[in-house]
Amino acid sequence: MTLAAFPILSLVTFLPLVGALVVAILPSTLTRQVALGFALATWVVSLFLLIGYLPGRLGTQFLYVEVYDWIPAFGIQYKLGVDGLSAALVVLTTTLTWISILASWNPIQTRIKEYMISFLVLEVGMIGVFLALDMFLFYIFWEIVLVPMYLIIGIWGGANRIYATIKFVLYTLVGSLLMLVAILATAFAYQAANGGSWAGAFDFETLRTFAGGGGFSSALQVGAFLAFFLAFAIKVPMFPFHTWLPDAHTEAPTAGSVILAAIMLKLGAYGLIRFAVPLFPDAALTFAPVVIVLSLIAIIYGAIVALVQPDLKRLVAFSSVSHMGFVTLGLFVFTEQGVQGAILQMINHGLITGGLFLLVGVIYERTHDRTIAKMGGLAARMPVWAAVFGFFVFASGGLPGLSGFVGEFLTLVGTFDVSPLAATVAAFVMVLAAGYLLYMYGRIVFGEVSEFIASLGDHLADMTPIEILTLVPLATLIVVFGLQPRLLLDLVQGTVRETLGAAATGTPLPVEPNVVLIAVGIVVLAVIARIAFALRPGRSEPAGTVAAEGGAH
């Protein structure tokens, strides 16, 4: 039997679900081993997806497509397919899932069964999002993802976990419900244009062709694009929709943070590339300047706010906002290098920030604290950890030779081609990122051993073999993709071409300057009003610690 005829996509999607069921049935003494086994098995299966993209087979078509009618009355199908981008992201997901399970081996001791089931179900949802080619099916997977993450943060999270998890779920839900409306609107529009037949109304490939031929009206494009964009922008998260992220990251258990940063944020970016741009090219081009400005704000603002974070995880969370700004920036400049850079940045951010959260988890596991000011001198106590942390810190800072550099630089190059000014603004992140990363690294790792660290005495063992094992694959991939970015560039070449081709079919809609002025005016007024409201007398600001440090000396 050839690979093409085998339902490999369904297998990779639902194997973790089988795992979850098995975990549920078996006694909890076996939970960890079984969960890891299924995660590894899924990982192995997912690697086969890459075989379809060996050099020489770099198509823009979806491979291994599986189609079954699901709700024929409305043309809704069970349809999965994979291209270079989704193959890369599926493998990223399966890799980080087994790493996360391994990273939870010792830290999680309560309700281990429920925890592992949540992770396996989460994996189903994430893989499904990356593979679904039916809009309705995509929406189902999109919402499935929310439930296990809600539980992971809410049950195994930190002190303020309930606030964080409810905020996370409600915020995401608001966006995705609007997206559902937009999905229905496009389906209705297609059905109306198609002589009342529902066939293909939810099929992504059909809709993409329809959109490429200018099928959707301008009004529908604008409305649906904004709805899709809101859903995805919240997930990415783009400024100003990012505030759920620091809370969710801070409260989530280590593995939750890893998955959140490495995969969940990519769902939004993936949605933008896969759906928002090809389905609504005119609207995407029209709103591109807005998205570029928001991306630039995210890049600089996220980095500046990261500079003053007293909490390790919060610092990494804001660095994520900054780094993900590169993804949306690169995508919406619509140049080859920009889109390539955006996709590389997605994958590299997953590897690097995933690693950073694992490393912060290692410290938290030992100290039960994440306050930067309390740490110090860890190089002397945990040299291996310090070295590995240094590796990931410099990877995050875009050190050439490691993978983060290529994505960022390509994005900047692609941006410079369109707007040297935008590239210049974004390039300042080179200094800001070095600032917050080296501030964090120097404070924690260098200097004399701090009182707090000294008081922990023997609890401060260096990394365990399991902990090292969780980081080895990430570090290896960071080096490999840093030295041979071609591996990724070739893999996603088809997707890049597809995205640029879709954008090329669009023409920016005419924009009334007055509308822009009014919109900007409303935003400015709202911000001023909110600032005034926040500063109103008789209201004490919640105490925030500002990390002031004499860095110039």
Place this chain on the structure above:
Amino acid sequence: MTLESLIPLLVILPLAGFAVTALIGRRLGKQAHWIPVLVIFGAWAIAMALAFQVLTGAAPLLEGSEEAHGYALHWFTWIPAGDFVVEVGFVVDSLTACLLIVVTTIGLLVHIYSVGYMSHDPGYWRFFAYLNLFMFSMLLLVLADSWLVVFVAWELVGLCSYLLIGFWYRKRSAALAAKKAFIVNRVGDIGFALGIMAIWVNTGAVGEATLNIRESIHTMLEAGDANPIPLFATALLVFAGAMGKSAQFPLHVWLPDAMEGPTPVSALIHAATMVNAGVYLVARSNELFASAPDAMVVVAAIGIFTAILAATIAMTQTDIKRVLAYSTLSQLGYMFAALGVGAFTAAIFHLMTHGFFKGLLFLGSGSVIHAVHEEQDMRRMGGLAEKIPITYATMFIGSIAISGIPPLAGFFSKDEILGEAFKFGFYWVWGIGLFVAFLTAFYMFRLMGMTFWGTFRGPRELWDRIHESPRVMTVPLILLAIPSIFLGLVLGLPFGDSTLHHWLEPVFHHSTEELLQLPHEPYALFGIDGILILASVTVAAVGVALAWRLFGADLGALRLPARPERVREISSRPGLAFLYRASLNKWWFDELYHLLFIVIGGRIAAAMWWFDREVVDGTVNDVGRATVGAGRGLRRVQTGRVQNYALGIALGLIVMAGSYLILVGNPR
């Protein structure tokens, strides 16, 4: 096997040395230096063979050139992103050959010296691993033929600098200095990165997009004003990178702090090699600068301003390494001034001679610091000449060399810079440069006087324990003293038509002859050139004499006492008191930057975080609160009384019927 195929070994050897030492160095203990030293020896041998072939013209002609001999080698394609293609390839022309000589020779000697200097350090293996990583990065920097690969190496030397400045990481000051160096360098790197993008966009717009250094410059030159990003802006962006790495004003603040690193690092990275990268970069892209003469003036101005700024600071510093650090800044300023006026060869000449004598001076200062048990303050030194004679003799040679006294190396290169500045019409560069020459001679012999002459001012019991460094440290000093004496004679003669000019002619002549059209007069030793030489030698001699009057001298028959009371009196004169305080406080740049970036920048960042919590997140929470509030309000509707529901149903019916009638009544 041809010599050409050995080029990759220049980078592979140190990288392998780093990898092996990083993995098993801890187990090797005190033997950890063998692999790193041997790989650098190998690299040195290859580099020497290559340089010999290239400089004697025995190497083949480079492709597309009628006069430039050298080797070029394509290795692999790194980033194939559409038409943004980054090729990793090496080119060894005469400019690279000159750099190879400096980098590998001083690199090898510093490696050997470190065997002695770092012998008691618990991080022995780590130190050698970092040194090898640095050599890899630095060699990649001078060998690469692609802008982006140069940038990669550029960042990697920055990383090594960070790791080595912060080598003694337990010291808070070392950790902060390392961070400062990296961040300040990154400021310049923004410019460099944008410059590379500008070059790529330019070449793509007017021809074939390329990142190859030589090809891209030629493409841009042919297009001239047709380039979308003007050449003036492109050149200045590239220069911004050079300013960061070579610590030129206003990005000079990191280099003095970098002295927190072990002294061999100061000698290798922060005097002889890495800080020269900026000079190399501008020299490498000389045609780009030559086609934007306004950018050249900026380079000259920044260079000469840094030269005088740093020299004035060096006058009053008391930490022996800091004096040398400011001296390095000042000498780098000379090099940029030379580049800016179009004297490219003179800049590379000074780069080479300075590399040797400043490397010597730093290693010598390390030997001094070692002798007086990690004391760096010259106020607690004095009279060390009799205790550490080899260090004293070699540092004395270095000091004469840097002061510009003939016939030592520094005289030739410095005089060439000043002479060409004058002849090319940059009288202001010449004038300031001449004054800096005076300051240089003064602060160097102040350093010599305070360190080696007079009487020892440290604790008595220390005096008896002071002894000369082991041979593994003194031999490199002697080996560096030799080129400090003779390099000028070898490369700088005959005047006006020197050996080095012949070597570098193919690299620079298009810029100097055609683009800048610099005047080409015969060298007049008994004319203007002789007068210029006389002037610079005179100011140097005056500087030395003045230093001797104030800080003493102890040279056989010449015995002058130090006169600290006279120094105090002069420095408190009304006119000079301000200058003295400014010099002592390094013109308050650290304070200014602290205020701007830490205090004010910190406030801004804190305000933005407040904005994030209160305005952005506050709005989100308001929406949530409003929803809950609205729900509470609407809950009252659910009263449970049938009458109320019936009323609701009736009202709803009326509204629905009414709207139906209105709609039907008004079709369209």
